Amino acid sequence: MTKEPKSKPQEFQAEVGKLLHMMVHSVYSDRDVFLRELISNASDALDKLRYDAIAKPELLEQDPTLGITITPHKAAKTLTIADSGIGMSAKELTENLGTIAKSGTQKFIEKAKDAPQLIGQFGVGFYASFMVSGDVEVFSRKAGAKACNVWRSKGEGTFTVDEAEKANRGTRIVLHLRDDALDYLEPWKIEAVVKTYSDHITHPIMLAGEGEPKQINSASAIWMQPKANVTPEQHKEFFGQLSHTTDAPALTVHYRAEGKQEYNVLLYVPSERPFDLYDAERKGRQKLYVKRVFIADDAALLPPYLRFVRGVIDSSDMPLNLSREMLQNNPDVAAIRKAVTNRVLQELKKMGENEAATFSKIWELFGPVIKEGLYEDWERRDALFEVARFKSTTRAAITLKEYIAGLQENQTAIYYLTAEDAAKAAASPQLEGYKSRDIEVLLLTDPVDSFWVRTAMGFEGKPFKSVSQGAADLDLIKPKDEKPDEPHETAETATLIAAFKQALGTRVSDVRISKRLTDSACCIVNDGKMDRTLEKLLSRQKDSGVSVSAPVLEINPSHGLIKALSATLNSKGAAAVEDAAHLLLDQATLLEGEVVADPTAFAKRLDAMMAKAFG
16 A cells, blocks of 8 residues: 655756756757747737727727837847737736746636637747847836836846836847847848748738838738638739749638637649659648748648648647647647548549539649559548549549449449550450450559559449459450350360460469450460559569569460461470460560560560461
8 A cells, every 4th residue: 555655745956047958959940930939929919919908998008009020230239029019017027938838828818718819828939039149138018007127038047127218018029149140130031031930920020120111021811811702813822922833723722610620721732733743752731820820831731642732721729849840649630630631632522523624634633643542541542532533445534433333234343454554554455355345444554553452442332353363254244246156265275275384384373264355365464462563563662572473374265376376286286386385475475565584585486487487
């Protein structure tokens, strides 16, 4: 039985200066974020004042101007960020800035349930200032108060709070920049950081210097506006800013989600392939904002197979880590990812049904990438099947629903042929038996097809079946021009098969009668777990451990050449058809778009055969 402890609880001791140094240099990876954080805090202060002034208009002090001003001073090596917001008293300066992770914003939100959406809920962003400054001063006068106070610290574990000379309402932060951070005094640098991180803050951000101060942020966010208020021209302009193109987007997805998670979504499907579409990293390019403040452009809020989608997701309550640079892996984030992905697929499906011509262009551009989801995203495979389009032996683009609707009587599977070239696939002899029965076959020629089709169980109860793998199960489906009196296999054919097996040896795994051929003399198929296209793809990968297996040679007993070879075998013996067996195998290999195993032997046999024919 555990005894109750008798000693009093004691607080952990910490070297505050070292702790602050570790936090500043570990939490943030990009020094530019110090300005983002200070602007975000200033925006919060302005929103707090605007909220409080609803009940107490006198807090505005006859000065309703709400804004942020950034002033670089090269001679003094100082950068000043000032706002005309709510300000802080001496006590609040001590509490908010003197305690790491103490957030005045969080306290404000807890007190006011209907408060505006604010950024600074973690209380550590301010300390990013010490990444660029060895001496920070914060002058602040609370709205409605007369006293002004100044908080000072060198970030070494101590700070002071003193009275200061009378100042305007709000807060003024003066950063004494280190020599390695003097580029933040350059107007171009300040404008670049503001444009990247804070361009859409609702309050004007002014840059002071020589001449009149100028506004350096747009102070608007198109994605926060109602969908009906945004014109196609505005969408084209904003899409151009995101994608650096002049083209209009092919599809726009613009909505606001409300409920457990609240966020605004504005996403675009491009009308041209992005240059980085096939980068090995497969990173998404959707920008993450939190309350209009830019956080990251690779937040992975859409799966890799939708990486071509450009746009913005702006969350009101996105859970982030302290630096806001990485999303926490938690159920809330997973729910947002799931909802946004589902919505994009729904919009693609809707466009496919209602705007077929436009969607066909999207599919031509991005179909091979979207099909990566058929292999990776089992949860949404059915939704992806409804979006996907496939080329077939009879149609340029069909859906699986359309394929199922056109099944022949007694057809129990969705037939497909994988290949590395669409033209060669369409001309494959393996399709002959299916064409003779009006059976449509999907032609899968994207590399990813060979992978997803192996793992897919089927669609609407119909399994996927390769026409180039295993035996053709066509017995239950009658050909259009079947000749019932013509024999398909004879004793002579069986003898020929035995002779071919003897001649070819390990070059083949089997020789057999084909049920899939009607016009050609022979073809090759696989009986293994993989079809030949997948075997070839994997065999090219280093250390894959996969090699191309010996194929099955199938012959057509009704073909004139096979009949002639059977007769020759019967009259002259096995040696007379040995070269023919090798030539037939090489011919079938060439028809598959493959290289013959021994080109020299192939040429010699062909020369000898022609010499006999014409000699």
